[in-house]
Amino acid sequence: MAAAVELEGVNVTFGDFVAVRDANLTIEPGEFFSFLGPSGCGKTTLLRTISGFIEPTRGQVKIGGQDMKGIGPNKRPTALIFQNLALFPMMTVAENIGYGLRVRGVPRHERDEKVKTLLIQVALSEHGHKKVSELSGGQKQRVAIARALAVEPSVLLLDEPLSALDLKLRQHMRAELRAIQKRVGITFIYITHDQGEALTMSDRIAVMNAGVIEQVGDGRAVYAEPRTPFVASFVGENNRIRGRVSAVEDGFATLDTPLGALKGRNPVALSVGQEALLFVRPEVLRLHANGGTSGFAGETLDVAYEGSVSHITLRVKTGQKVTASVGGGVPLPAAGEELHLGFTPEDGLLLALPEGHGR
Amino acid sequence: MIPGPFQRVMFALYTVIFFLYLLGPLVVMGVSAFNTPQYPQVWPIDGLTLDWFAALFADQDMMTGLKMSLWIGLLVVCISVPIGLAGAIIMTQIQPRVRSLYYLVVVSPVLTPGIIIGISTVVFWRQFTGQTGTRFLYDGVVLTVLGQASFISAYCMLIILARLQRFDRSQEEAALDLGASYPQVFRHILLPFLKPALASAAVLAFLSSFENYNTTTFAILSDKTLTTVLAGRVRQGSTPAISALAVVIVAVTVIGAIAFEIYKRRADAAAARRQRAALEAEEAELAGTPTPAMG
């Protein structure tokens, strides 16, 4: 079975501006795939390239194994759900859903039948005759999904469709979207800047930054095994210290930092003398832990108690802030108290300094 | 803002004089339409009569002119609205470098005196039809429609452009993405969106055409429209029948305006109802959604 979507060396440039650089990617049929990145990272451009609104400057887009060059958005087996949903205000809910069938010349009775089924599927069977302006945000969302599914696309593209919703509703819709995807079984390609959305819904995630796909993997991989400093700091919280590699041994390396020698895993095979960044997640830092663990010492700036978890902010001697999240039941320090936060080398992660020395 | 009493009196006085100036002539004309004397007279009222309306409707020339004016108005709508629509769409797509030149060309008829448009239309089409052997086109109706279309299309374009600039392009893309062809997008999405603007453009086009005199008097050649007949009558001498015509026109327009107002109130009420429904649905939804586990 051919891959749902393949990107081969896709570049998109607007004048001098490179929006997407060298995207290579294979998305499998039936996969829930997310592009995660900050705004302006090129994820929307890539989505529009897949849907056919933008022709790649270089490279190939294949859908179902077929090259899409020269095929317009109206002839591609994709359907796009827009950020603002782009429902047609002059049509009723049913007409909106049936629009794709109407322009395909599907006979009316067949169309009505199909629209009825879809309305039931998205729990809107009472609302078919209404105008779009009579619906709530969540209902509009479901109309947009039904409208896109009506044309039976092999790939459904979603451009941050939840961003306009209320927080509570958004979390509800995540589960619903995931359920719909499981039910219809087609490929979903989802665009978001919200890591929570990406992590909860996706089978795999591509993290994008400045037009480049930095890492592709499942949620656990991009969170626990980031391969670039950008991914490490964009997905989840992370403490970061810069230094120079002083020793390398058996998958681990030691970094000389202004805070002393700190040891962590070395997945990208750094060699001695190289400049690098050490990342430590707040939740792996342990209070007062010592002996056999490296760590940070400093003055407690702030303790934020949240019930099941507390966030401690420490100022180390370079002036940098380090945060730790500790579970309930641990005695908390007071502000101003001198403190030591430790971690095991397995929980530290060393990554190469990006070109241009990062941010 | 608290103006002093002096300012307030001055402004009130000014407003009264302004509207006296604005409406006085109209009232005078209106009253004279119902007064019996042969010459339009306001005072004294010698007797009330509807004879002048009868005389107006019995005036064969006026009636033929009226038919011709309605006919031309209709044709102008059929030509100017599509041209204005095309002009507006092109305006949003044309390269910025050429845009100001294009704008200059298509808006220039609005700033050109009507008689010049009439003259140039007649001069050009006389030559053009003569040289291309299409003399049958050198006709009062054709020339009047073309002449009026030059500036009325520009009015239409400006009206349509104002709405087009608010068009959400993702609507168009959504339709394309669902498989619509470009002409389908145009018919199903863009035209319905522009419908209110097209309707106002059509009304404005018809009214502008119907009351146009300067361009028409040249372009109509040997035919007659209501305005050219009217001009002839007025030059011959004053008769209350002409006042009666003004009364009829105002009456028809008032009825039209009231009908439109009723229609608009209904549409507004329907929109408000929909908005309420959406708000209720929204509240129900938020109340009904179970709080998902965080994280």
Place this chain on the structure above:
Amino acid sequence: MNGSLAFIFGLPLAVVVLFFALSAYERRRGIATGPGFFQRNGLAVGLYLVLAVGFWAFFIILLPQLAMVDMSFRPKLPPAQMGGPKDLYTLENYRYFLFGSTTSTAEWNWLHIKAFFLTIGVSILITLINFAICYPLAFHMAQSASAARLRVLLLLLILPYWVNEILRAFAFRVLLSSGGIINQLLMGSGLTHEPIDFLGADVGLYMGLSYAYLLMMIFPLYNAIESLDRNQVEAARDLGAPWWHIHAFIVLPHAKPGIASGCTLVFMLTAGALAAPLVLGGPRTLWFTPIVYDRFYQAFNWPQGAAYAFILLVSCILFVLVVLKAFRLSLGEITR
């Protein structure tokens, strides 16, 4: 007449048929989207756009103007000789405007020159007067009138413009004629013993012209002043700025595009007015447009008429340019 009707109905019909034919064609073939014009609009819509705008820009706007300018430089000839050896470019028609007929003894063609400058001068004057009349009301409507009052004012303003120019001029004739209500009032109050000949003195004409285009001044002004933040005026007042200062340094600069737009429209319409001079002008009235009209339909000298029309057009263009320059605006800002 039948042939011509076939043309004006047939042309749009042909376009519509072509449109549907192309739509059907395009439905069968998917056409790629892209930066190109036809790619973006599709063939059918694209063709409609190009044809409609092309026909409008060239056949309705540009070519007729060019034809008129061209004709103004040609001699008056019987149809048989047109395009013949005698059909040469000449300045004769412009010479006539300045010096009159070659057989006349007068040095200059005073009648036409005076009419022209009077028309331009009076038009400028009427433009200024209309601005002065309309500004206070436009300001009041835009800045301090309540919504309900605004609706009433707008309705009252539009009402007179539901009847056409000729009827508006006619109303003034009824009002100002020697037996009209104004003269009745004047004589009744003993101010005069004989009716005043307002129409013969051109008072009627000038009033009628000013009246005819009041609306073209008040609406651009109102729109421009309305977009000014009310708080800005309030703030200036709180700071103790005198009323004239507020208008001169806050309201007027903000309303610049509206003022330019209103002035341009009123000037153009007044200078090009034909109905009011015909209805309200006496036999001795000097106004340029009736003279142009007479070149065509009294003197049957079309080239000369074209030259006169061109002179009028150039003066209107000059006026627009001067206004734009004086207000430092672009054309787009005043034609909204």
